[in-house]
Amino acid sequence: xxxxxxxxxxxxxxxxxxxxxxVALNEIGCRNLLDKVKEFTACSEVLVLSTxxxxxxxxxxxxxxxxxLVKLIALEKGFIATKGILPYFESINNHEAAMTxxxxxxxxxxxxxxxxxxxxxxxKNAYQWAIEADTxxxxxxxxxxxxxNANKQAVNNTNFRDGAASVSYATVEMVEELTATIENPRxxxxxxxDIGRDVCLNFKKSRIQHLTIANRTHRKAVELAExxxxxxxxxxxxxxxxxxxxxxxCSVPGDCFFISKDNVQQLAVQQQAKIFLDLSMxxxxxxxxxQLPGFSVYNIDEVKNRTTEALTLRLAAIPAVEQIIAExxxxxxxxxxxxAFSPVIQQFKNHLEQIRQQELARYVKKLSAEETxxxxxxxxxxxxxxxxxxxxxxxxxxxxxxxxxxSESLKxxxxxxxxxxxx
Numbered sequence: 001x002x003x004x005x006x007x008x009x010x011x012x013x014x015x016x017x018x019x020x021x022x023v024a025l026n027e028i029g030c031r032n033l034l035d036k037v038k039e040f041t042a043c044s045e046v047l048v049l050s051t052x053x054x055x056x057x058x059x060x061x062x063x064x065x066x067x068x069l070v071k072l073i074a075l076e077k078g079f080i081a082t083k084g085i086l087p088y089f090e091s092i093n094n095h096e097a098a099m100t101x102x103x104x105x106x107x108x109x110x111x112x113x114x115x116x117x118x119x120x121x122x123x124k125n126a127y128q129w130a131i132e133a134d135t136x137x138x139x140x141x142x143x144x145x146x147x148x149n150a151n152k153q154a155v156n157n158t159n160f161r162d163g164a165a166s167v168s169y170a171t172v173e174m175v176e177e178l179t180a181t182i183e184n185p186r187x188x189x190x191x192x193x194d195i196g197r198d199v200c201l202n203f204k205k206s207r208i209q210h211l212t213i214a215n216r217t218h219r220k221a222v223e224l225a226e227x228x229x230x231x232x233x234x235x236x237x238x239x240x241x242x243x244x245x246x247x248x249x250c251s252v253p254g255d256c257f258f259i260s261k262d263n264v265q266q267l268a269v270q271q272q273a274k275i276f277l278d279l280s281m282x283x284x285x286x287x288x289x290x291q292l293p294g295f296s297v298y299n300i301d302e303v304k305n306r307t308t309e310a311l312t313l314r315l316a317a318i319p320a321v322e323q324i325i326a327e328x329x330x331x332x333x334x335x336x337x338x339x340a341f342s343p344v345i346q347q348f349k350n351h352l353e354q355i356r357q358q359e360l361a362r363y364v365k366k367l368s369a370e371e372t373x374x375x376x377x378x379x380x381x382x383x384x385x386x387x388x389x390x391x392x393x394x395x396x397x398x399x400x401x402x403x404x405x406x407s408e409s410l411k412x413x414x415x416x417x418x419x420x421x422x423x
Contacts, residue, residue: 003044003060003061004061004062004095004098005060006060007059008059008070008091009056009090009101010055011054012054012112013110015088017281017283017299019084019088020052020281023050023055023085025048025073025076026050026253030050031132032076033048033073037072038133038135040072041061042062042063044061045135045140046060046136047144049122051281052195053112058098060139060140064091096333099329103325104325107120108160109318109321113170113311114314115160115311115317118167118194118195124148127144146328146331147328153324157324158320158321158324159313160314160318160320167195167198169202171277172203172206174298175206175247176206176207178275179246179275185208186245186247187203187246188249189213189230190215190250190251191215192251196215200227200228204227211230212232212233213225214233214235214237218235242264247276248276252284253282254280254284257284258285258286261288267292267295273295276296276297280300283299348390360376
């Protein structure tokens with residue numbers, strides 16, 4: 001049985017935020033899962049992708065490994081029972097459908113905010129981690145580079161990535177709306193990972209003038225603050241900054257940093273209006289903070305897609321992007337067919353080369369060095385021309401999706417699977 005491409009996916013489309021954060025993996029978790037899948041399953045190539053909106057495992061295998069993979073995810077997250085999360089996972093076991101899903105995810109068609117540019121960087125990171133874990137083979141190497149090329153086409157040839165309609169931009173829009181009645185609102189951004197950095201860069205064009213950045217690695221906060229005209233504060237000052245600010249945006253995963261109701265309880269007396277936006281996965285802001293007078297908490301699911309001109313252009317470009325994906329998948333499938341039947345051509349070439357060498361051996365002893373060289377050149381060119389036509393025909397048959405008949409004919413006519421003994 002031939003290995004096929006499969007996807008195990010859990011996303012915002014069918015899983016609430018509580019379930020998504022229960023299975024969300026940071027970089028270390030993704031790397032650990034790659035090692036576990038390699039060790040405990042028969043999957044030959046593996047890619048793990050985990051974002052705030054989805055946790056997915058892409059793999060090649062002869063059989064479905066849904067149950068094993070969910071168990072390994074649960075093990076990595078520190079719980080054994082999978083009954084509560086298994087129903088939210090979906091398995092895509094059709095080879096072409098699984099490939100199409102990867103294209104759609106990577107290009108942003110499946111993002112909560114359509115065309116989100118952040119997802120491509122996340123896919124590239126996942127690819128790098130898989131390379132380092134030695135879970136990437138020829139199939140995924142070629143497929144992912146085809147995905148990257150399709151993304152370039154979407155960027156260069158459509159309006160799908162025009163404007164700023166990402167989660168980060170939607171966050172800035174939301175902050176502006178929520179602080180419309182606050183004079184010179186103060187905003188604190190905690191964490192400068194991918195999404196935190198993007199949010200910060202979008203604030204550069206915002207009416208918000210007082211932006212403070214806090215990050216565990218202070219140097220990164222300083223560098224980003226210099227780019228956008230913000231202020232960097234030391235991580236040790238984060239709680240003081242939370243107390244003094246109007247809006248807190250946090251993108252640090254909740255298993256690394258958490259703002260609890262108890263932490264801010266005392267702030268409710270001192271300030272009657274404070275807004276928390278939680279862009280983290282797992283969540284880093286206690287939802288119960290919203291019970292305090294004047295306090296409100298919004299999670300990433302509530303950072304709604306804004307109806308903007310950029311978004312309108314992106315929505316209109318979806319058919320063009322889908323066409324790019326369809327053509328890329330078709331091209332990749334042709335490559336797969338060619339790779340599957342290239343051994344037949346190589347067998348054919350080896351068979352003819354064996355004949356050529358045996359015939360030359362009968363006569364070269366009677367020839368001079370110059371004559372031998374000439375005969376060698378002539379017969380090699382003849383062999384190449386003989387091989388060219390069936391190779392071209394087999395390639396054409398692959399493109400038509402019907403290479404089996406020609407392949408079998410070559411095998412039978414030249415006994416390619418026999419002894420290959422030439423008289």
